[in-house]
Amino acid sequence: MLTRWVPRSLLARMLLLTLLAVLLAQGASALFWASSLRSSRNEGLQSAAHNLAYSIAASVRYFSLLPPGYRPLVLEQLRNMGGTRFLVSLNEKRLDMQALPATADRRAVLDSVEAVLRERLGTHIPLEVEFVRPGELRLFNGGLALKELPRSWAHYVLSFEPLEPPVLVAQIRIGEGEWVYIATLMPAPYYSLDEPWIPVQQALFIVFSSAFLLLFIGVLIRWQSRPLKRLSNAARELSLDVHTPPLPEEGAQEIREVTRAFNSMRERIARHLDERAQLFSAISHDLRTPITRLRLRAELIDDEQVQVKLNRDLDELDLLVRGALQCVKDTDIHENVEPVDIQALLEHLVDPYRYDDPPRAALLGTVHKPLLGKPLALKRCIGNLLDNAIKYGHRAHLQVEDDERQLVLYVDDEGPGVPEQNLEQVFEPHVRLASDRRGYGLGLGIARNLAHAHGGEVVLHNRREGGLRVTLTLPRA
Numbered sequence: 001m002l003t004r005w006v007p008r009s010l011l012a013r014m015l016l017l018t019l020l021a022v023l024l025a026q027g028a029s030a031l032f033w034a035s036s037l038r039s040s041r042n043e044g045l046q047s048a049a050h051n052l053a054y055s056i057a058a059s060v061r062y063f064s065l066l067p068p069g070y071r072p073l074v075l076e077q078l079r080n081m082g083g084t085r086f087l088v089s090l091n092e093k094r095l096d097m098q099a100l101p102a103t104a105d106r107r108a109v110l111d112s113v114e115a116v117l118r119e120r121l122g123t124h125i126p127l128e129v130e131f132v133r134p135g136e137l138r139l140f141n142g143g144l145a146l147k148e149l150p151r152s153w154a155h156y157v158l159s160f161e162p163l164e165p166p167v168l169v170a171q172i173r174i175g176e177g178e179w180v181y182i183a184t185l186m187p188a189p190y191y192s193l194d195e196p197w198i199p200v201q202q203a204l205f206i207v208f209s210s211a212f213l214l215l216f217i218g219v220l221i222r223w224q225s226r227p228l229k230r231l232s233n234a235a236r237e238l239s240l241d242v243h244t245p246p247l248p249e250e251g252a253q254e255i256r257e258v259t260r261a262f263n264s265m266r267e268r269i270a271r272h273l274d275e276r277a278q279l280f281s282a283i284s285h286d287l288r289t290p291i292t293r294l295r296l297r298a299e300l301i302d303d304e305q306v307q308v309k310l311n312r313d314l315d316e317l318d319l320l321v322r323g324a325l326q327c328v329k330d331t332d333i334h335e336n337v338e339p340v341d342i343q344a345l346l347e348h349l350v351d352p353y354r355y356d357d358p359p360r361a362a363l364l365g366t367v368h369k370p371l372l373g374k375p376l377a378l379k380r381c382i383g384n385l386l387d388n389a390i391k392y393g394h395r396a397h398l399q400v401e402d403d404e405r406q407l408v409l410y411v412d413d414e415g416p417g418v419p420e421q422n423l424e425q426v427f428e429p430h431v432r433l434a435s436d437r438r439g440y441g442l443g444l445g446i447a448r449n450l451a452h453a454h455g456g457e458v459v460l461h462n463r464r465e466g467g468l469r470v471t472l473t474l475p476r477a
Contacts, residue, residue, distance in 0.1 A: 014221050015214055022213055026206045042108070048187050049109045053116030056170050056182050059086060060121060064174040087139070087183040094171050094179055095138045099130040105193040106131050106166070109186070113170065126173040131166040131193075137183065165192050227251035231259055236455060237337065238266060291318055339370035340378055342407065343400075349379070349386055350398060360390050365400030371407055371474060373454050378474075381450035382409065384443040385458070385470050389413035393467055404476065411470040417462040426460070447472075 007013050063071055071090055100106065114129050121127070137146045170182045186193070227250045234247055246263040249256045291314055298310045346363055353361035371378075389396035393413020401408040418426060427445045448458040456474040463469050 015218055018217050019210065019214060022210045023206075026210065030206060045105060045109065045190055045193075046112055048190055049112040050116055052168070052184065052187065053113040054120070056086070056113070056184075057117050057120035059088060059182060060117075060172050060174065060180050063088070063090070063180055068175075068178075085184060087181075089140055089181045091141050091171075091179045091181050092177050093141070094128060094173075095143060095181065097130070097132045097138050097169065098136045100133055100166055103193065109168070109193070113168070117170065117172065121172065127171065129168070129170045132169050132183075134164050134167055137167055137169070139181070139183070224251055224255070227255045227259060231255075231262060234266075235262065238269070287317075337372060337374060340373050340375050341367075342371050342378070343367040345375075345379055345382065346398060346400070346409075349383055350396075353390065353396070358395075360394070361386065361396045361398065363398045363400070366402070367400055367407060368402050371476060373474070377450045377453065381447045381458075382472065384447040385409075385411045385472060388443050388447075389415075389468070389470065406476055407474045409472040409474075411472070412463065413467045415467055417466065417468045418460060420462070423460045423462075427458075 007016060063074075066074060075088060075090065102110070110129050110131070114127070117127055117129070118125070134146055138144065139146065139149065165185055167183050167185060170180075172180045172182075174180055227247075230247060234244070237244070244266070246266070247259050249259045249263075251259075294314055295311070298307050298314065301307045301310070343366060346367070350361045350363045353359060386396050386398070389411050390413070393415030395414045397410075397412040399410040399412070401410075427448050444458070444460075451458045451472060451474065454474055456472065458473075459471050461469055461471075
């Protein structure tokens with residue numbers, strides 16, 4: 001199932017693997033860095049919370065030791081002088097406010113502050129410590145909001161514009177109907193306790209470094225794979241024309257070696273085909289003269305029975321030579337590769353049989369665009385299949401299926417079909433199942449060889465309703 005999602009191209013696979021490697025490496029390093037940073041931050045946060053708690057405890061003890069009549073005067077004096085890092089007030093009751101949800105960092109700070117306060121002020125003293133959003137903060141006995149107070153009273157202590165960090169509020173009862181109210185912000189750099197595990201800067205660094213790395217690797221792979229693409233195209237076209245100029249040896253050392261080996265192989269194949277053509281031409285020239293001379297000598301033999309036998313042997317020998325030469329000639333067609341109008345080719349091949357009564361050939365389907373190949377070779381390939389269907393199956397029904405990937409031609413006949421054990425054997429030279437018809441037994445073999453030369457295939461199978469179906473597949477790539 002996973003193979004369906006794996007890219008096919010080398011560039012896409014390398015980029016995918018690089019992206020996975022970068023994400024894993026960056027993710028692992030970011031987690032390690034974040035874990036180390038988190039541990040260091042927790043230590044600093046605990047130290048800041050303890051120091052803040054000791055200061056709050058000292059302020060509460062200071063006010064609790066003052067005579068009740070002096071406490072409002074001291075508070076007024078502090079406000080007029082600019083105050084301290086705390087906003088301090090004396091209330092008659094505890095103020096109710098909506099506390100922020102207790103995250104891990106907030107809970108740790110609250111536990112530390114409360115533990116220090118109870119240690120310094122007593123374990124049984126009523127107190128409450130919580131974090132409140134600035135908009136939910138209430139002050140003094142009347143429950144005033146922060147924005148309703150003069151800026152000189154509280155904003156210099158509890159405002160950190162444009163941010164709105166949570167406010168730590170401690171309310172401690174120091175007597176009957178007397179509550180000390182202390183509000184403050186966490187010291188720098190702990191204003192906000194909601195920082196993500198991985199800071200935004202680190203996440204942006206991972207994204208941009210991965211993007212630049214993928215860009216450079218993509219350019220590198222595309223640059224290095226260009227010779228491989230040329231090599232692939234040349235290998236695909238080798239079956240159509242071996243007499244092509246050698247590929248330039250470019251790219252990395254390994255790609256140069258592969259290109260050099262391919263050029264050497266192409267030269268050997270071209271030399272072998274040329275030598276084969278010369279060999280069969282020489283055989284044709286050398287055999288025709290003695291066969292003709294033997295026929296003349298056979299005419300001089302008085303015994304007619306011997307003469308008939310000798311002529312029959314010479315006919316068989318001539319048939320074998322002609323068949324071998326025809327096989328070489330039909331499968332080794334030297335043509336240039338060009339766009340071929342298959343639809344026009346099919347119409348041309350089927351047209352002579354349409355006027356028979358009844359018609360012996362019919363064409364269904366349409367070829368949407370030309371196919372790259374050798375015109376004469378394709379004509380002989382399809383012509384052999386059509387002739388075979390009409391010759392042995394009386395009628396031929398051609399059906400075309402065309403798409404962006406391949407062209408498929410089905411040639412159905414109305415004959416007796418082929419025994420299952422002979423479906424592959426009929427492609428071999430000189431194999432003929434019907435002994436009552438003339439021929440060399442080369443048509444199907446030549447058609448398959450020409451299809452192979454175009455990167456295609458010819459297969460046979462018997463139809464359920466009777467007759468033989470020949471399937472010719474030609475790739476468009």
